[in-house]
Amino acid sequence: MKMTENVIYSVLEFSTAPQAQNDHRLQPKASSRSSLSCYVAVALGLLGVILASLLLFQWILCQGSTVSTCASCPSCPDLWMGHGDHCYYFSVEKKDWNSSLEFCLAKDAHLFMFRDNQEMVLIQNFLKHDFYWIGLRNTSDWRWEDGSALNTSKISSNSYVQKCGTISKDGLLASSCEVPLPWVCKKDTD
Secondary structure, eight states: OOOOOOOOOOOOOOOHHHHHHHHHHHHHHHHHHHHHHHHHHHHHHHHHHHHHHHHHHHHHHHHHOSEEOOTTOTTSOTTOEEETTEEEEEOSSOBOHHHHHHHHHHTTOEEOOOSSHHHHHHHHTTOOSSOEEEEEEESSSEEETTSOBOOSOOEEOSSTTOOEEEEETTEEEEEOTTSOBOBEEEEEOO
8 A cells, every 4th residue: 555645735824913902901911910019019118108207206206205105215114104304104903002112112113202293293194093002101191102291282081091192183092001003103214
């Protein structure tokens, strides 16, 4: 058997019209990808600017303000609030008056004592609970823990067993020293 080779040639012609349609279909996809990456870049840029602004604001607050709750400010320990030449600590736990005093002393501080009504009002603005222990006690008359007399404010008392002082948004109030309450410590800035 003899095989002859028959070669069949065929001419294939491709229309350019479908190709052009495909090209148009690819362009919007590339364009939408480009737009999406552009939006992401803008959003990340704005986020970076906002973060930098917040950090700058915190730094300015720590450097220039007399009232600061900034944890990284060098003049007061972490969790203490700075105002002027003093640092204040507002406890979240509750203890009796003596245990509160011991806590403050262990932190090289004392229970809050104020010399004028302006400082008292300042602290009252930061109070979250009803009453906080302060460094005020009645042995024969009302005295601060350093021995100085209370002479700027009146303290309300309902009973002769209420020998320790508290502060609230409404003013000063006597309480039994054994009641567990939060407290305020005060110390000089570092």
